[in-house]
Amino acid sequence: MDWIRPLSERTGESADVLGGKGHGLLTLRRLGLPVPPGFVITTAACRAFLREGRLPEGLKAELAAAVSRLEAVTGRRLGGPGRPLAVSVRSGGGVSMPGMMNTVLNVGLTTGATAGLAAETGDERFALDSRRRLLSGFASAVPGSRPEVSDDATRQLEMAVGAVFSSWDTPRARTYRELHGIAHDLGTAVVVQAMVYGNRDGRSGSGVAFGRDPNTGENVPFGEVLFGRQGEDVVSGGSATRPLAELAQREPAVWAGLLEALDRIEGHYRDACHVEFTFEAGRLWLLQVRPGGLAGRAAVRVAVDLAEQGLIGRHEALLRILPHHLRHARTPRIEASGTLDLLTRGLGACPGVATGRVATTADRAARMAAAGPVVLVRPQTSPLDMHGLAAAAGVLTASGGPGSHAAVVARSMGKPAVVGASDLTVDAAAARVRAGGRTLPEGAFVTIDGTGGEVVAGSPRVVTAPADPHLHRLLEWADEVCGGGPGRDDAERLTAARAVLLKD
């Protein structure tokens, strides 16, 4: 075995070899958590592929052997006949490059295997939906061309692995690495796992779950779930997700399993974590884990809470918070309180809070702005919205991510922006918007928070850092370490404490 490692407790290599995703899955395995069976193709195989322009010597044979073992474990056969095995083929480098590389799901669903899956489940629609996702996965993995998808399952798998390897070297990925100082010669690992189907039936679905609220750091589970769908639909932002807590009613066993898993994972990493998960016919599977990743006040709160719970020491809490977290922490935020009239939530794209009257077209935003602040609310923005963006105090869009045109323009103008609020619909013709099951006419007051992505009706209270008890606590600990002293700002107090601790 040179190129492939089993996804088992005994595999003990680093994320450089297995990729961050593969490494995290092994950790989950060791914690006794449910991970679909599979294997990892190492980053070395990717480097060889990129050097030679084809799958390296011996990889095909290793793939065949690994697939045989997977068939034995699952009692299925790749491509059929009988109960067909389908696999997910996902990228995962040692360094995270979000959104840059490819994933192909449902690999192995040849026309024959699709018929087999339909026969097995008695659900042809589900089988065809899965096959369609395979085809569109290949189409987006090889942009600008229409690849012929082989009807041989083994060949499909080899193609998918090649497509994921190749995605390491797209111009866009190269640009990303140049910008972020990531070496070009690392390559990506590939994680191959038996498919679990979030689109299987009404008791299936996919989601993302955080052990603690990533917007506030509060110690409550947070996240979103999509019933009846595969995970790509959650990440793409194209579908309206439901709050994670809905699982508690609809799938109590999945919910309980998820809470238990998040708890065990947090104990292991000693940090706030989040997971991507799928449940199929009421059974929970974990597909990815990521520790940390919180910013601003949420990061401060988690570090302080973890120290007070005894999971980490106070010194470690101080070392986890970097001075730029405090810069974030000083950005105005909507005050979290029980009376908050939350309409919906999107992705914060430019920090800051904006309150104003809803305008659903750029022209009306420009006109209404003469009488007071407006928030421009659009499905997404186009160049025709520029004068409305210029006139508005903030912008809210239903689609798009933090790199969308709307986000780029809002940041260029320094305006708070929330994008990708997928639950939001904008009816410009009728001059109204719908969110959270409610309808707001143009001219109604809303407030958006470009850090946490909250969209709130009316004019809630806005807070900045000094009122934050967790930050206060952290800075007390900082002063204990370095003796304190008057006349220093938050970042200076933290920096002084870190300097003492890092010297030890």
Next chain:
Amino acid sequence: MIEAPRSTGDDLLVLHTLRCIGFAALERVADVAGLQASEAESALIDLAVAGLVTHEPGDFGGWSLTGAGRAADAERIRDELDAAGARAAVTRSYEDFLVLNPELLDLCTAWQMRSADGFATPNDHTDPAYDARVMDRFADFHRRAEPVCDDLAAALPRFGRYRVRLARALTRAVSGAPQYLADDMESYHTVWFQLHEDLLVTLGIPRF
């Protein structure tokens, strides 16, 4: 038989420019269309008489399309495309554009935001080495965007203006005016954004 691609007439050029950039003052319309101000003004007046554009006076005034202007533009720009037999070529270029588009947005985001220890923070432009690296990637991107602009201009000459404007924005940005990357009405990002809108309108693809 298909005619060789012809230049777009001033009236349609101005109408379509306004369709792709939205509300704008005369000077900006003329600059984007690549016309003298007097030529653009003459065309705008003709279009206003026909009820296709309207003018709002005042310091912040400017020209914009009427509903009828929007409909007329959609029809005329489609007819121009078909008369030139350029639909297939422009469709191919649009596909090439879509491959480049996410990368350009990555670049604009990288100019505005920095990733520090995995967290995005506003780029305060105090690190010249980082800014130079982003600028360098813009230049590299432009070398790959140029052939797409050239293909488009070969199919329909009016698209040639984008290459001129993108090159001008980049030149300004690297010569000490970095706001021409993503933070100006004539920035690389804005021009690219308008090219995106133009391709959608030309091919009759709805944005929403």
